[in-house]
Every structure is written in C-alpha cells, then in structure tokens.
Amino acid sequence: AQTVTQSQPEMSVQEAETVTLSCTYDTSESNYYLFWYKQPPSRQMILVIRQEAYKQQNATENRFSVNFQKAAKSFSLKISDSQLGDTAMYFCAFMKYGGSQGNLIFGKGTKLSVKP
Amino acid sequence: GAVVSQHPSRVICKSGTSVKIECRSLDFQATTMFWYRQFPKQSLMLMATSNEGSKATYEQGVEKDKFLINHASLTLSTLTVTSAHPEDSSFYICSARDGGDDNSPLHFGNGTRLTVT
Numbered sequence A: 001a002q003t004v005t006q007s008q009p010e011m012s013v014q015e016a017e018t019v020t021l022s023c024t025y026d027t028s029e030s031n032y033y034l035f036w037y038k039q040p041p042s043r044q045m046i047l048v049i050r051q052e053a054y055k056q057q058n059a060t061e062n063r064f065s066v067n068f069q070k071a072a073k074s075f076s077l078k079i080s081d082s083q084l085g086d087t088a089m090y091f092c093a094f095m096k097y098g099g100s101q102g103n104l105i106f107g108k109g110t111k112l113s114v115k116p
Numbered sequence B: 001g002a003v004v005s006q007h008p009s010r011v012i013c014k015s016g017t018s019v020k021i022e023c024r025s026l027d028f029q030a031t032t033m034f035w036y037r038q039f040p041k042q043s044l045m046l047m048a049t050s051n052e053g054s055k056a057t058y059e060q061g062v063e064k065d066k067f068l069i070n071h072a073s074l075t076l077s078t079l080t081v082t083s084a085h086p087e088d089s090s091f092y093i094c095s096a097r098d099g100g101d102d103n104s105p106l107h108f109g110n111g112t113r114l115t116v117t
Helices: none
Strands: A003-005 A010-014 A019-021 A024-026 A032-039 A046-052 A064-069 A074-079 A088-096 A110-115 B004-007 B010-013 B019-025 B032-038 B044-051 B067-073 B076-081 B090-097 B106-108 B112-116
Touching: A003 A088, A010 A019, A019 A110, A024 A074, A032 A064, A032 A074, A046 A064, A046 A074, A074 A088, B004 B090, B010 B019, B019 B032, B019 B090, B019 B112, B032 B067, B032 B076, B044 B067, B044 B076, B076 B090
Parallel strands: A010 A110, B010 B112
Antiparallel strands: A003 A024, A019 A074, A032 A046, A032 A088, A064 A074, A088 A110, B004 B019, B019 B076, B032 B044, B032 B090, B067 B076, B090 B106, B090 B112
16 A cells, blocks of 8 residues: 655745755555645645656756655655745645546645745 | 535534535546545545446445445536534545546545534
C-alpha cells in the first residue's frame, strides 16, 4: 500500500519570503504521479503542481516548484515570494500510474500561514 | 470557477435521518466520480469510487449500506448518508476527472459540511 507523510503540521513564513514544505511517500510502484494541492479556508481543493515520476526534471508553476527525489521518495514544495493568498492547508498526494483515474492518496497536510 | 458542483454546502440533520449530497460535473461527462471524507484537521480519505451505470467500489472499512452511492447519469453522483449518527459529522468532498486518462484534470467540488445532532 502507498503512504504519504507530511511531517510539518504547521508552518509560517513572512510575506515575500520563501518556504519549503516537506513530503515523503512510500510505494513499490515505479510509475506514478505526485501532486501538491492547496485547500484555502473556502475548502476548495486547488491543484498547485504535479510531477510525473518518470520525469527527472522538477516541475515548476510560477512561484511554485518541487524538489523531486525519486530514490529518496521525497517530494517537497517550494513557494517563492510568498503572498498572503498562499495561506492555506497544503496536501501532498500520490496516484498510481494508469487506470486509477483519480484515486489519490493524501498526506495529512501542512497548514501554512503567510504573515504580513 | 469550479467545474464540479456539490450541493448542499452545509447540512444539519438529526440522528437517524438520511441526508443526500449531490455531485455534478459541469460541462463535461464523468463516468467515474470519487467521494472523500475529511475529518477536522485531517487529510482527505477516499470513501468510494462511483461508477456510472454500475455499483460503486467502496474502500475498506466504509459501510456500503450506510453510505449509498448512486451514479445515475454521466454528470451526477449522489452520496446518501443513511441513519446518520453524530460520528458521521464530517466534511465530504467529491471529485471527477474531465477525460479518460491520467493527464486529464481532476476537479473537486467545494465540499459539504455535514453536522448530525
């Protein structure tokens, strides 16, 4: 079975600074996807970034980037130039390659607070 | 805006009654939808996979007779919490994939806060 671990229940960062959220996972699969989702107070789940395991290049989306270390089964999220609107719960998630169509396994989340 | 509509956003019911939650895909058809449950300050846990025209697939430990899922059309799945108890109080979220492959976007509803008194 796959597991996703987020070891930081809460983090805070000053506006405009950079913060890194940690995520590790365990799987015997060789092909899979990893995601970071954001859940603001509105509770809407918003996709932040995704990474295909077969790609060595780390995914980036504007101020968001990941450090994907496949051998170490680590998938951290870096948020640069943090903004007040980044305040939210952040969930790391895993999905097997092919056939599952959306069966995501989530970590317990990290509550990020961006302070002015 | 959200392309998956979930209704109601909040519901309060008394113990022993049943509550129905709807999940609709807007502007796309979803043969498969997913129902998650989120306890306070916890992660989302997959409850079941809803399949259009066939029975839902439930995750281990989820009572299928308590959480009835119906996926009668390609745009609508419903979750009915039967004989609700206070411990069923939680946040329920549905999701649906717009497309048939892993690269297709997965959209989440805004969730339903269920409180059983």
